[in-house]
Amino acid sequence: MAPAEDTALDDSRRHLEIHNRVAEAFLTLAGDEVYGAVLDIVREVFESPLGIFGYIDEDGALVCPSLTRDVWQECAMAGKDYRFPPESWGQSLWGRAIRERRPLFTNEPCRVPAGHLPIRRVLCVPIVDQGESIGIVNVANRDRDYDDRDAAELWTICSHIAPVLNARLQRDRHEKHRRRAEAELLRARDELEQRVIERTAELSEANARLRQEIAERGRVEHALRAANRLLERLFSTTAVAIAYLDSRGCFIRVNRAFAEIAGLSPDYFPGRQYDEILGHDEIAAALAEAAATGRPAEAFGRPLEVRSAAGGDPVHCDWSIQPVLGAGGGVEGLVLTMRDVSRRLRAEALARRHQEELAHVSRLGVMGEMVSAIAHEVNQPLCAIVAFAQACRRLLGDRPDCPPEAREALEQIAGQARRAGDIVHHLREFSRRREPRRAAVSINDIVRSAVGFMAPVLHPRGLGVRLELAENLPPVSADQIQIEQVLVNLLRNAVEAMSDLPPEQRVPVVRTLLPQEGIVEVEVRDCGSGLSADGLERVFEPFFSTKPDGMGIGLPLSRSIVEAHGGRLWVVPNCDRGVSFHFTLPVHDADRPGD
């Protein structure tokens, strides 16, 4: 074999071996280790102590993982880096080699930055794949110069590396993208999880709120039900008769009290017209009117014709109609309330009759007492006239010189005066108080009734009466109206005697007691201005009064009444202020005639 052929064969064999070693490195080494391994092979092939094997990354920067090997330790540059962006390349030989996509070498020392290892000679070969520089391999500082053969050989090696590196770069890029995507995915997942956690928290919070709302709603419903029950109970048990009707006067619902007025069951009403059940009365007319106008109506103490009621006393009612207005202002329904006031009216009528009777008896009593007092007063001068006339007739009449006409006149004076006396006497008989209509009555009831009749006088002035009523008193034998009149007289006097006191002190006291067997005593005490010694003595005299407008009849009349009952009425001064009037009444005795 020729030496050239041998050399070529050797070269071929060498190239094959280098390719195998490089291919093996690419196949067996993962990550950046491959760059160091390949660079070691290349430095060994080209007997260079220094070298660089780098690739162009996506941003066009040169990345040299192989730098980290031995060069890196010896490099003293500040801010060491193994990633060089294109703008940092400058006019460096390797930068030109990359840009120009062809091998360049120099055997002159290169200008390098401070701290950089000195470069005596260098060979720079770009790795070009499909017309683009995708990396570079540099070898430097061989003991002998680099030449074109070296450049061509390294170019060949690099052109072998190019597709593998490209594939690797592609793969790395994909890997990187995949990792980034995975990271992205992971982050997205984390975010999602976070959001799920947040949403879950929000949901559970909403859930708790909902549960709370449900509980709240339950409570409200419970309260509503209770309120409803209360309303229902109120509606069904109130004494006020309530009916709800639609605007055509048709019953929707009525309560028990309403149904009772008509004497029917509440179930009978719904769906029926008012006048169908209760007749065409003024309420029916007022319902129609209220439905038409939307205005309420009411009336008091009206007689009610109840068609279906079962006889009995006439029913009187206070009634009122309240229209229920809808949102549009139209009448939606009518609330009719009625109150049966028959019993109240009857009680009022009774009380009025009682009061009228009391007033009548009072007037009669006062008149009788006045006539009696006038009779007594007039009687005295009449008595004197008669006596004078008769004395005259005695003194003159027997004398012979007395004219018969004079004697006759004196007889007439006496006769006419006696006639006047008879007239007074008859007048008195005529107006004499009726005999008390006695019955067994409770003195405490009489006192309460009398105080009740004083109410119209006392209450407007803010006055009251204190009652100290003994319990278990036996009934007295009395004419209730007359004794009430005595009490009213005494109470009125007591209040008037205290007129200069402030209202809260102007409280008369009525006391009842049983001072001894068979007698009940009533005391009416005031703390007024009291009576003088003369007043105490004369207070029961007719026409004697300490009041500026007093007639002086009340007390004499009261005394007459009490005495006609077989009791006594007297007055004693209190030890502190005012006076006390006392009167007694006999206890009722079923065996006594008249009792």
Next chain:
Amino acid sequence: MADRGGRPVVFVVDDDEGVRKALSLLIRSAGLEVRTFDSAEAFLEDYSPGVAGCLVLDVKMTGMDGMTLQEELWNRGLDIPVIMMTGHGDVPMAVKAVQRGAIDFLQKPFDDQALLERIHQALALDARRRVEAGERALWAARLARLSAREREVMDLLVAGMGNKEIALKLGLSRKTVDIHRAHVMLKLGVESVAELVRVGLLHGSGPGGG
């Protein structure tokens, strides 16, 4: 104490001046003596029981009324006859007054005859009472003159005993009893035992009396 020889007086008590004057004139016109008072208190102040007379009294007066005055006179042991005058309507009170010893009651205005009749009636009653009182005083004085033993003998005679029984009871001789009886009859001025018994029964309830 009995009669001072004066004429009986009609006392009129009424608080009405017209009535007092009229009654005064009327009573004087009948020839009687009158004294008037305007109140019960004034009458009580002035009245002396030695004066014979009667009382014409109004039931209703301010101050002490007629009923109270009547009660007061009773309490003081004065039994002057009372005629009550009433207005109308005091009838129940007048009835009560009569029950308590008043002669009568007259309802004003009354007739002079009615009043004067009652007054004469009252004065007669008063005179009779005064005579009786005089007799009572006379016999009391005579009885007072008897000795204790004489009084004893008299009481036994009044009780219906004979001389023999009295002598036995008192442990005396019949003769001594006879002498006592003679003294008693002499001192009392009675002439028979029958008269002695009447005196003893009427007035003899004094000291030593059975």
